[in-house]
Amino acid sequence: MSAPLLVLDGDSLAHRAYHALPKSINNNAVVGFTNFVLRLWEMEEPRAVVVGWDTLTAPTYRHEALEVYQSGREFDDSLLRQLDLLPELVAALGFAYGKAPGYEADDFLAAAVRSEEKRRGGRSVVVTSDRDSFQLVSDKTTVVTPVRGVSELARIGPAEVRERYGVEPAQVPDFIALRGDPSDRIPGAKGVGPKTAATILKQYGSLDAALDAGRFPQQREELLLYRRIATLDASAPLPPLKDQSPTWAEASSLFRSWGMNQMADRLAARAAGSA
Amino acid sequence: MLLVRHSVPEVDPSIPAADWRLTAEGRSRCAALAERLAAHEPDVVVSSPEPKARETAELLAARLGLELREAAELREQERRTVGWLERAELEAGIRRLFAEPDQVVFGEESATDALARFSRAVDGLGDGAVVVSHGTVISLYAAGCTGSDAFEIWSGLELPDLLVV
Numbered sequence: 001m002s003a004p005l006l007v008l009d010g011d012s013l014a015h016r017a018y019h020a021l022p023k024s025i026n027n028n029a030v031v032g033f034t035n036f037v038l039r040l041w042e043m044e045e046p047r048a049v050v051v052g053w054d055t056l057t058a059p060t061y062r063h064e065a066l067e068v069y070q071s072g073r074e075f076d077d078s079l080l081r082q083l084d085l086l087p088e089l090v091a092a093l094g095f096a097y098g099k100a101p102g103y104e105a106d107d108f109l110a111a112a113v114r115s116e117e118k119r120r121g122g123r124s125v126v127v128t129s130d131r132d133s134f135q136l137v138s139d140k141t142t143v144v145t146p147v148r149g150v151s152e153l154a155r156i157g158p159a160e161v162r163e164r165y166g167v168e169p170a171q172v173p174d175f176i177a178l179r180g181d182p183s184d185r186i187p188g189a190k191g192v193g194p195k196t197a198a199t200i201l202k203q204y205g206s207l208d209a210a211l212d213a214g215r216f217p218q219q220r221e222e223l224l225l226y227r228r229i230a231t232l233d234a235s236a237p238l239p240p241l242k243d244q245s246p247t248w249a250e251a252s253s254l255f256r257s258w259g260m261n262q263m264a265d266r267l268a269a270r271a272a273g274s275a
Numbered sequence: 276m277l278l279v280r281h282s283v284p285e286v287d288p289s290i291p292a293a294d295w296r297l298t299a300e301g302r303s304r305c306a307a308l309a310e311r312l313a314a315h316e317p318d319v320v321v322s323s324p325e326p327k328a329r330e331t332a333e334l335l336a337a338r339l340g341l342e343l344r345e346a347a348e349l350r351e352q353e354r355r356t357v358g359w360l361e362r363a364e365l366e367a368g369i370r371r372l373f374a375e376p377d378q379v380v381f382g383e384e385s386a387t388d389a390l391a392r393f394s395r396a397v398d399g400l401g402d403g404a405v406v407v408s409h410g411t412v413i414s415l416y417a418a419g420c421t422g423s424d425a426f427e428i429w430s431g432l433e434l435p436d437l438l439v440v
Contacts, residue, residue: 025431035422
């Protein structure tokens, strides 16, 4: 089997790292993110790595279309400062990344997966805690979600999406529109939980068909909006995803310039080992 | 899961650390920690039986209005025979413990054995569990979860502290 494209939700991993390590560690999210990435790189042996990032300073069409979308989220200043450092680190590691106003990290995941699907034999491993990404799952794309850090990872293929949600991966945006998504504050259809959402999609095949059959006449436009919000935007701009060789020495120098000598030493040792 | 290191203990070199209780400052710090925990909507508190952890857990459970359970396997790495040490000596011992995880090099229990029984206690718990325990075993567990260095985590933990894994 060919080496996969490793596609990382940078914000998701950085948030996890920030909360999983003591705040007194200098740049704890950067340390934890790097350790996550190194572990994943060793596990997956990818041909290339691409990381998607949110641009928290700019709203996306989702925020403009739905006022409550992701409302109430507040992040520590320390985390925000570290999120600004991480794209530079990813570049120093020799990996690609996508970050642009108007797009969320998971839009870049969709763009990367679509790009890899066009390669002959291409396959992707997407690492994120965000279940919206289940819509990307296929026989070529697996979603890996951390259960307890990187020590326990759940691998989600088409069968696991069916088992968890009772729908096909391509139906996930319809499913989210109907069920809602508390973490993103998407309300969903009134009185519809996960089981009913799955049953409706099984019966009608799609949200469009359910609406055309007269279901939820009062909420038609809202539900179409929720689906649009839940659908990842694969048009997010990414650089070419060529095969990569990690540049450990460059990343080591960057850590040194940040005064993070322990990480600098680890990556220097890795660079010496791979020289 | 929410891993909590106990709050500030009353250091008494004449008795084993495993028997220390919290100071007044230690008890007071639990209020702010309870507020941080509340944001995660926890559903149960599970504690080590050691007094400083148990007391931390009782204060948290009371403030959060949660059931409190005790699990002996959440106790600190066994080192009752080590006695009280100055910080530098303690750090050297912990470094050795983490560097030679399969060997009994500091106290009466290897890092591997301490981590194994701690893991048995927490692996069946849900994400909403608040686990109140101790610096060494929490560091070993969090290091496995994050791929990070256990000693760096141990050195960075405060009293009390919260790690979400």
